[in-house]
Amino acid sequence: MENFKFLQLIKHLCASLIFLFLFQPQAVKAQEQFxxxxxxxxxxxxxxxxxxxxxxxxxxxxxxxxxxxxxxxxxxxxxxxxxxxxxxxxxxxxxxxxxxxxxxxxxxxxxxxxxxxxxxxxxxxxxxxxxxxxxxxxxxxxxxxxxxxxxxxxxxxxxxxxxxxxxxxxxxxxxxxxxxxxxxxxxxxxxxxxxxxxxxxxxxxxxxxxxxxxxxxxxxxxxxxxxxxxxxxxxxxxxxxxxxxxxxxxxxxxxxxxxxxxxxxxxxxxxxxxxxxxxxxxxxxxxxxxxxxxxxxxxxxxxxxxxxxxxxxxxxxxxxxxxxxxxxxxxxxxxxxxGIYVTSVSQEENVISDFELYQNYPNPFNPVTNIKYELRHQSHIKLIVYNSIGEEVNILVDGVKNAGEHLTEWNGRDSDNHILPSGVYLIRFITDENTSTKKAVLLK
Missing domain, CATH: 3.20.20.80 (Glycosidases)
Structure with missing residues (x-):
């Protein structure tokens, strides 16, 4: 009887070792990062x-x-x-x-x-x-x-x-x-x-x-x-x-x-x-x-x-x-x-609902651009003017604005109140959610 129990114990140990050998976790080669x-x-x-x-x-x-x-x-x-x-x-x-x-x-x-x-x-x-x-x-x-x-x-x-x-x-x-x-x-x-x-x-x-x-x-x-x-x-x-x-x-x-x-x-x-x-x-x-x-x-x-x-x-x-x-x-x-698929730069749900420029050229004595914009909800906004080579020349608005229609005027001057030369300028409208750009032609 003792010999039988001993043989049974050996049998179970061998079975366990075989199981561990067959089913032990195998090393997986790490995939190279793309x-x-x-x-x-x-x-x-x-x-x-x-x-x-x-x-x-x-x-x-x-x-x-x-x-x-x-x-x-x-x-x-x-x-x-x-x-x-x-x-x-x-x-x-x-x-x-x-x-x-x-x-x-x-x-x-x-x-x-x-x-x-x-x-x-x-x-x-x-x-x-x-x-x-x-x-x-x-x-x-x-x-x-x-x-x-x-x-x-x-x-x-x-x-x-x-x-x-x-x-x-x-x-x-x-x-x-x-x-x-x-x-x-x-x-x-x-x-x-x-x-x-x-x-x-x-x-x-x-x-x-x-x-x-x-x-x-x-x-x-x-x-x-x-x-x-x-x-x-x-x-x-x-x-x-x-x-x-x-x-x-x-x-x-x-x-x-x-x-x-x-x-x-x-x-x-x-x-x-x-x-x-x-x-x-x-x-x-x-x-x-x-x-x-x-x-x-x-x-x-x-x-x-x-x-x-x-x-x-x-x-x-x-x-x-x-x-x-x-x-x-x-x-x-x-x-x-x-991994982001972009459908458009300005999504429909963005805060800007309207952004328009109104200029009074060709009147040479009053180079003014009126900027009208409408917000769907309150947001921090910036209106920045750039010259044709991308240099910032003036910040017209930098602050929180409520939902609704707003009007801002640009008088054709830079941030130091110097008169800018005639040419093409870009007015960038930046919110917390998106940006939009319009071209303005300054004539004097």
Missing amino acids: ANGADIGWLSEMEDRGYIFKNDSGITKNCMEILKEKGINALRFRVWVNPSNKYCSKQDVAYMTHRADSMGFKIMINFHLSDWWADPGHQNKPAAWATHTITELNTDVYNHVYDVLDTLKSLGVTPKWVQIGNETNDGMLWEDGRASTHMNNFAGMIKSGYNAVKAIDTTIQVIVQLSNGHDNEMFRWMFQGLKDNGAKWDIIGMSVYPYWAGLPWAEDNNLAMLTMQDMITRYNTKVMVCEAGYLYNQPVEANHYLLDLIEKTKSIGGLGVFYWEPESYNWQGYQLGAWDPVTKEPTVALDAFL
Whole structure:
């Protein structure tokens, strides 16, 4: 009997151990966080020139903080070899990435491998490398990439991603690295950059980026050529700009998604949208485009979407930012990173029920604009006058107003009571819930 009880005990213990072994919780590999990204290579120069940035509440803040509020978790910075000024230099990028890293952003470094802009139509060698042989150029690429990343490492900054070349549709470091005539040379340059990155940290992911995400044939040609010539990469990156593609955004996004799917299938690679953008003055359309692009990229396992220079406003003529030049606030385009689908800038339920301007021009002796507005309910409002380049010239109203109709007059003067010159001015009506803008023509 004792032996029987002992055998039964052993049997139960074994059964319990088998159960625990079979049903113990299994470790689940954490899914990589999707990169809601922004390229802000212009930011340091804009800050130095006195540009300010406001959040949705009109509060002036650090631009990076505002981007974080909009759901941005990754920032991209470009590096030029020997730029004519300090911007986009190794020192500038070290300063900016250290700031970004301290705020918790993931970092992408984009090596243009030029002294200035590199893009599909411009891939000029740095002046210091102009006469170098292909062997020397490969060494130049390795040393430059290693030097910049080593500098960042000394500051405690390790990028998540490093891009070798910028929009290299036909290679880089022309003519030696032109892919259509010297694919083997271009592949060697990519390999040199890849090796330099991995010498710093093997966990950094290396990107090769082309523009025109809609052009699948170009991507096939390029990456098959790189593969056949021994190049290495971790991620295939692309640019998706409906504006430059000349396509409706829905079509451009769909074609880019098909290209990403094809690259994943053909080369067992990861994919990412490294650049995206839409006209700043079409913020609702931009929101829809960006939200759709993010959803499509996620649907095929893409790693992220980066908006190119969203902080730019009234800057070098660039029109595809996501900042309002009048309010100096981000447009609703960036709400896509928060998963918000915007139907219109002014919703029907907003506090403003009427906002009209009445001007008495062409009377040259009485340049007055009467501003009539009606509120659905009590609200704090501001009426601000801006000139045509977005500079604030006068605050007409700043306070709480009751529901109902109101009338305010602008006499064509600035906040110091100086007479303003003739021209086009913008009158911005700001409430707790929304904003509206009207154009006024001042004639004297």
